[in-house]
Amino acid sequence: MTRYLSVRIGGKSSPDAEILTPRLTPARLADLCRRFTPLAAPDAPDGAMLDIAGAAHLFGGENALAAEIEARLAKLGYEARAALADTPEAAWALARYSVARSIPEGADEKVLRRFLGALPVAALRIDPETAYALSQTGLKRIDDLILRPRAPIVARFGTEVFARLDGLLGRARSPITPRFEAPVYLVERRFADPIARRDDVEGALAMLAGDLTRLLERHGEGARQLEATLFRADGAVRRIAAASSRPLRDATAIARLFHERIKAAGETRDEDPLDSGYGFDLLRLAALEVERLDARQDALGRNDFAPPVDRPNSAAAHTTAPEMAEDLTDLVDRLGARLGLRRVMRLVPQDAHLPEFAVSAMPAAQMRSDGREASWSGQIALPRPIRMFERPEPVEAMAEAPDGPPLRFRWRRVLHEVAAIEGPERISSEWWKQEAHALTRDYFRVEDREGHRFWMYREGLYGVEAPRPRWFMQGLFA
Amino acid sequence: MSQGGSSERIGFLRAAIARIEAQNPAGALTANAAQGRLCEIAPATSADGAAACGFALSLAIAAAARPGLIVWVMEDYVFHENGAPYGPGLHHHGLPMERFVLVRTEGPRQTLWALEEALKSRACAAAVGELRDGARHFDLPATRRLTLAARAGRSEGLLLHTRPAQGLSTAAQLRFEVSGQPGQVLASAGGRRPIPTYPAWGVRVLKARAADGQYGRPDAERRRDMIWGRPLPQQKGQTGDALSLSADRRQKLA
Numbered sequence: 001m002t003r004y005l006s007v008r009i010g011g012k013s014s015p016d017a018e019i020l021t022p023r024l025t026p027a028r029l030a031d032l033c034r035r036f037t038p039l040a041a042p043d044a045p046d047g048a049m050l051d052i053a054g055a056a057h058l059f060g061g062e063n064a065l066a067a068e069i070e071a072r073l074a075k076l077g078y079e080a081r082a083a084l085a086d087t088p089e090a091a092w093a094l095a096r097y098s099v100a101r102s103i104p105e106g107a108d109e110k111v112l113r114r115f116l117g118a119l120p121v122a123a124l125r126i127d128p129e130t131a132y133a134l135s136q137t138g139l140k141r142i143d144d145l146i147l148r149p150r151a152p153i154v155a156r157f158g159t160e161v162f163a164r165l166d167g168l169l170g171r172a173r174s175p176i177t178p179r180f181e182a183p184v185y186l187v188e189r190r191f192a193d194p195i196a197r198r199d200d201v202e203g204a205l206a207m208l209a210g211d212l213t214r215l216l217e218r219h220g221e222g223a224r225q226l227e228a229t230l231f232r233a234d235g236a237v238r239r240i241a242a243a244s245s246r247p248l249r250d251a252t253a254i255a256r257l258f259h260e261r262i263k264a265a266g267e268t269r270d271e272d273p274l275d276s277g278y279g280f281d282l283l284r285l286a287a288l289e290v291e292r293l294d295a296r297q298d299a300l301g302r303n304d305f306a307p308p309v310d311r312p313n314s315a316a317a318h319t320t321a322p323e324m325a326e327d328l329t330d331l332v333d334r335l336g337a338r339l340g341l342r343r344v345m346r347l348v349p350q351d352a353h354l355p356e357f358a359v360s361a362m363p364a365a366q367m368r369s370d371g372r373e374a375s376w377s378g379q380i381a382l383p384r385p386i387r388m389f390e391r392p393e394p395v396e397a398m399a400e401a402p403d404g405p406p407l408r409f410r411w412r413r414v415l416h417e418v419a420a421i422e423g424p425e426r427i428s429s430e431w432w433k434q435e436a437h438a439l440t441r442d443y444f445r446v447e448d449r450e451g452h453r454f455w456m457y458r459e460g461l462y463g464v465e466a467p468r469p470r471w472f473m474q475g476l477f478a
Numbered sequence: 479m480s481q482g483g484s485s486e487r488i489g490f491l492r493a494a495i496a497r498i499e500a501q502n503p504a505g506a507l508t509a510n511a512a513q514g515r516l517c518e519i520a521p522a523t524s525a526d527g528a529a530a531c532g533f534a535l536s537l538a539i540a541a542a543a544r545p546g547l548i549v550w551v552m553e554d555y556v557f558h559e560n561g562a563p564y565g566p567g568l569h570h571h572g573l574p575m576e577r578f579v580l581v582r583t584e585g586p587r588q589t590l591w592a593l594e595e596a597l598k599s600r601a602c603a604a605a606v607g608e609l610r611d612g613a614r615h616f617d618l619p620a621t622r623r624l625t626l627a628a629r630a631g632r633s634e635g636l637l638l639h640t641r642p643a644q645g646l647s648t649a650a651q652l653r654f655e656v657s658g659q660p661g662q663v664l665a666s667a668g669g670r671r672p673i674p675t676y677p678a679w680g681v682r683v684l685k686a687r688a689a690d691g692q693y694g695r696p697d698a699e700r701r702r703d704m705i706w707g708r709p710l711p712q713q714k715g716q717t718g719d720a721l722s723l724s725a726d727r728r729q730k731l732a
Contacts (some may be wrong), residue, residue: 267588327601328547334599335581335592343582347565347575359565364579376575379566386532386571388564390557405671414525420663420674447674451658452525475564478532478571478677478706 003056003084003105004176006091007033007069008047010079017077024078024235030179031237032072034229035282036065038182047095049088049176062102076235088176089167090116093123112169117143124164130157142168183227183286185219187211194233194279201230201274201283202262206255208285213251222247222293228258230274231282238275240265242337245365246329247293253330254285260337332364341365349379353427354438355474356388383445385455385475392472395456402469403462405444411456411473416448424458439465445477453477514597514628516621516635516650520643522657522680527560527640529658529679531608534638535563536706538604539573541634546603548573549596551581551589556608556640571706577603586615590624597635598627604634610641621648653685659703676707 009024017024026042033040036059039051052065059065066082073080083094084102090112094100097119103112116123119142122131134157139145142165145153150162166172187208195201205228216222224247230238242257266273336344345361352358397409405421423444439460446454455475460466517537521530538548550563562580569575581596583589589607596605609615616637628635637650646653661678680701 324545324601327599331547331549331596331599331601332579334595339581339583339588339592345580345582347563347568347578347580349565349569349575355564355566361580376565376569379569381570382566384567384570385564386535386567387528387561388567389561418671419660420672422673445674447661447663449660450525451660451678451680452528453658453661453674453677475561475567476528476531477567478528478535478679 002051002086002173003053003062004086004088004091005050005052005062005066005069005082005084006043006047006088006095007050007073007080007082008095009073010081012077013074013079014077024076027179028235028237032231032235033069034180034237035231035284036069038180038186039176039178041176041178043092047092049091051176051178052084066101072235087167087170088174089125089164090170092125093119093168097123109169113143113146116168117141117146121145121161124161124168126161126164130161133157134161181288183288184290185212185215185223185287186284187215187286188282188284191281191283194281196276196279198262198272198274198276201276201280202255202259204283205258205285206251208283209251209254209258212254212285212287213249216249216287216290216293217295219290220292220294221287221290222249223254223287223290224248225287225289226254226257227286227288229284229286230276230280231284232276233278233281236275236277238280243341243365244329244333245336246326247291248333249293253333257333257337260334264338264340336363336365349376353430354441355384355427355443383477385453385477388475389473392457392474395471395473397456397458397471403442403458406446406456406471409446409456409471411454416446416450416452416454418446419449420447421445427457443474514630514632514634515652516625516628516637517652517654518616518637518639518643518646518648518650518685519654519656520639520641520646522642522655522682524641526642526657529677530638530656531563532677532706533654533656533679533681534606534636535568535571535573537634537636538606539571541604542574542577544603546601546633547577547579547596549579549581549592549602549605550608551583551592551596551605552608553583553585553589553610555610557582559610560640586611590615590620593635594624594627596631597624597633598631600631600633602631602633604636606636606638608638608640616646616648618647618649621650625649625651650685651687652683655682655684656680657701661705676705678703678705680704 007029009029012018026044026046026048029048030040030042033048033050037050037052037055041049043049052062056062056065059068062084066084069082070080081095083091083098083100085091085094086103086105086107090103093116094103098115100115103115107115120131121134121139121142121144122128123142124131134140139148139153145161145165153161163172167174189204189208195204212223224244226242226244226248228240228242230240232238240258240261242261244257248254262273332344341363344364346364347359348362350358350360393411395409395411397406399406405423406418408415408417410416421444424442426440426442428440429438441457441459443455443457446456448454453476454473455477456471456473458469458471460469462469519530519534519537521527542548552562565575568578581592583592586609589609593605593607596602621637624635624637657680659678659680662675663672664675666672680703682699682701
């Protein structure tokens with residue numbers, strides 16, 4: 001059984017509405033209503049649609065729920081109307097064109113006609129021109145349409161009118177598009193008095209993490225994507241997302257991830273990182289993405305049977321392998337939560353000729369654990385510099401011959417005398433790729449008289465590709 | 479001989495060896511590495527940045543013999559100015575790339591935080607931190623925190639300065655000053671310039687402190703020349719370590 005609630009903002013009940021809650025857009029209204037049900041869709045231009053199946057009893061019944069929504073919006077300075085029905089169309093029509101608050105659940109067509117029949121055709125949610133044209137022909141009320149033969153009306157006004165009518169009477173089902181998917185697992189905590197302090201919020205999140213952990217444990221799953229939603233008393237909604245690189249079912253680890261996320265927010269905005277304002281009266285923690293996670297059996301006797309081994313020289317003595325792996329992903333997650341996932345990277349070899357494309361950086365949290373990424377073990381260990389510049393830097397080089405190795409060169413305003421040199425190693429671009437038309441490069445491994453080692457190249461074959469090849473510094477050896 | 483007696487004696491010997499090693503800064507490379515420590519590496523001149531980076535890398539590779547990640551934390555500024563660690567080059571020198579994580583930060587505060595998190599996480603074999611204004615941000619409290627974190631996580635912390643470090647006052651156990659040195663070369667046919675081989679550095683140990691707080695007496699003026707890699711066949715008396723030390727022997731340019 002489905003049940004829908006339509007909210008419509010009528011107008012401002014208080015002149016301060018714009019100041020109290022600026023820009024109450026349908027999306028923000030939907031966010032605000034998400035505290036009642038996870039499935040809330042913005043309903044442009046002036047409302048929101050809620051799927052409240054199975055949620056109303058939590059708020060003392062449907063009428064109490066509708067009254068609470070209206071009261072809540074009234075407090076923000078908006079006149080709102082909420083109405084309930086079994087279809088979104090009927091709820092929409094009721095909220096806007098009727099004084100009735102709800103159509104009883106499971107009402108048949110006769111009951112529906114009693115509620116909706118007297119409403120104007122505009123309640124079908126058809127565009128105003130069509131509604132006007134219909135009323136000009138004498139079809140002013142929905143009742144007028146129901147008994148009419150359909151073909152002439154469809155021929156003149158299109159199929160939309162009857163599609164709407166079918167939806168309204170429950171003959172056809174139309175889904176709503178929630179602003180956010182309903183999370184897999186969700187725990188929440190309500191506060192009689194809003195909480196504003198960061199410590200309180202983090203403490204509450206830690207408690208919620210405990211609840212969520214128990215929920216996940218019962219289902220044998222772990223969370224990969226988490227989201228904390230903070231509902232501010234004045235209607236603003238704040239979301240904090242956190243991701244984990246392994247299925248997570250550890251309350252302290254979850255709490256720590258959010259701690260870092262809040263801290264990171266505090267670094268960009270020096271004042272209140274949570275922007276708590278009047279305080280939050282509802283905190284919600286949801287696992288958006290979960291993966292199967294079976295309980296791990298700890299190594300037998302790690303703590304219970306074997307006497308403590310005191311081997312200070314062995315680093316492995318205090319951690320077992322699975323623990324180490326957990327610490328490892330925890331570290332990567334924590335760094336990523338604070339600094340941003342794209343700033344914690346692993347280097348992955350790429351099959352490319354040009355040195356700058358031979359390696360790519362991937363967010364470490366998104367690496368697949370099954371090791372299906374290209375592996376370094378198969379790579380030939382070519383003599384390559386340990387550091388590479390973001391882009392090659394131009395060098396003034398003097399060579400005996402235009403296509404010979406350099407004798408001395410000037411880089412970053414310092415003149416270097418070449419003492420030892422190896423090269424050229426000729427690297428050309430991938431000619432079989434259309435977009436690649438880079439010049440051929442001749443790479444030299446150069447050591448200067450002071451004992452510094454460089455990796456530089458000459459771009460373009462002399463006389464063939466370039467009349468005067470230029471030199472570039474690309475990297476440094478140890 | 480009773481079992482206990484012999485192990486006691488071995489313990490005594492070990493302690494004695496440790497004391498000698500603490501006195502001899504050349505042994506500083508291996509001393510206390512397993513308990514977790516903090517080393518500083520600074521270039522001798524501003525041109526020796528790559529040499530210092532290579533030395534830090536060699537220490538990180540030595541630390542990678544133990545399990546755990548090798549985390550390299552660098553600021554965006556350093557990334558743009560001095561380039562980034564290059565994967566194939568690290569792979570060439572034998573760093574286990576599967577365990578390598580590169581972390582980029584926006585500033586010194588984030589760098590210090592990331593380093594501390596990495597060091598104390600127990601998942602980390604070595605963490606390298608690269609800072610632009612090292613002398614300013616690696617002060618005594620900050621480095622003391624890092625030292626404690628390294629000890630808690632039994633990991634190797636390596637602070638890499640991008641400029642010559644003067645007037646440093648830190649809690650690091652070891653401080654190295656590295657300069658690039660002309661390395662061994664192979665003669666080239668036809669009177670051309672010789673071929674470079676392995677990286678060579680001059681390393682001065684400016685500070686060496688044992689884990690128990692005792693100071694060794696590093697001879698700060700003495701420069702030790704090191705080759706990174708297997709010495710060439712004509713060099714005798716050295717085995718192929720990843721990091722071999724040929725103290726006070728300057729390689730001549732061929």
